[in-house]
Amino acid sequence: MPENVTAAMLVIGDEILSGRTKDQNIGYVAEYLTNIGIDLMEVRIVADDMEDIASAVNALRARHTYVFTSGGIGPTHDDITAESISHAFGVPCTHHPEAMAFMEKHYAARGMEFTESRKRMARTPQGATLIDNPVSKAPGFKMDNVHTMAGVPKIMQAMMDSIAPTLRGGTRMISRAVDCGFGEGDVGGPLGVIQENHPETMIGSYPRFENGNYSTQIVVRGRDAEKVDAAVRDVDQMLEKLTA
């Protein structure tokens, strides 16, 4: 039985919910995790609100191997992710000594003042370990199975690369796509039968609607290559029959 490693993502920020900023992190993390054999099972987006963040973190961390958060770890008053995750874990939110040390050096080297605002970015839940930020120094942090990252896509992506080697990947999901010129209404019936005959695969169908015409992409996913291949053969046969 292949191992199943699951994850959830929590996106934090009023600016995403107002539509002012379009999220670019969900799709990135989804694809990234799929590629290393971790199944992203659910995503939530919440406002910059301490209770909303904490209750989402607690719901998700109990249910999944890993939780990844993005957003709300900057230096301003509306960046409340560190406090909120501390609240979720019931620990104080404190300046992390290691982060304080290298951030102080970082700003000194640039002749920039290490303001109280910048010091906010060194705060983590007590007991957290740091996640390296090669782009702009201010770190993310890991508390138990919760990984907290920046919202700025370039920084989040760099943090994801810092985290990835520490993650336990599952058996990678194999995915094969078959395109066809039929609408879902034509392939839907036979596809349901194929799904029943191949219970260890997941068969999805994704309609496209372009220039007034429907076409469908059929995607077979599974952890066992032979079983995926067997289902794809049945899909191919089904399409041949429809074409005939």
Add this chain to the structure above:
Amino acid sequence: MPENVTAAMLVIGDEILSGRTKDQNIGYVAEYLTNIGIDLMEVRIVADDMEDIASAVNALRARHTYVFTSGGIGPTHDDITAESISHAFGVPCTHHPEAMAFMEKHYAARGMEFTESRKRMARTPQGATLIDNPVSKAPGFKMDNVHTMAGVPKIMQAMMDSIAPTLRGGTRMISRAVDCGFGEGDVGGPLGVIQENHPETMIGSYPRFENGNYSTQIVVRGRDAEKVDAAVRDVDQMLEKLTA
């Protein structure tokens, strides 16, 4: 006291969680609702799983004025949104007579067979009302405060236009943005003070990181134009002081 109308969105689909399809609906709905004075408070993305969908729908519909879902109402076996929402409401999922009637006509007029798969798209929770789909006929549906729409962006957008006139809008949120060349670490401290002095506005700051330089956009939001203006004046003054 201005009225506060809140909403949640539920995106349904394995293909979003695997990263194979990048969601385009969240940002669209977020902006759309903001423009008609409805506050989007939370978003969830769940897999094509009946229990996951039903429990998310029940959590969200209890908490918000409106819930909007996208995805999973096509004709194939993996489209289980109608059953799942029926399950959430504890009612049977049945072929809606009105939908059956106009879809039958629609396919007959095109010389297409009204297959069992296509009939799946006429199913709704018992007691639901239909949401018009001017693009491809197969309707969405409204059950209590839950609006169920297609996942294909063009169709979802058309359904949103069908729904909008039926929604009770709140007082529209006013938003004013001030760009500055300072990093968040410089503006963070004074901005926290301004937020405290203007409790009926929400002041956010959004860092940009381009070509190795930080800049910050400061956004003041609120429902009362005068109060937003007053906060913006304080932001402008603060930036003048920093520049001096």
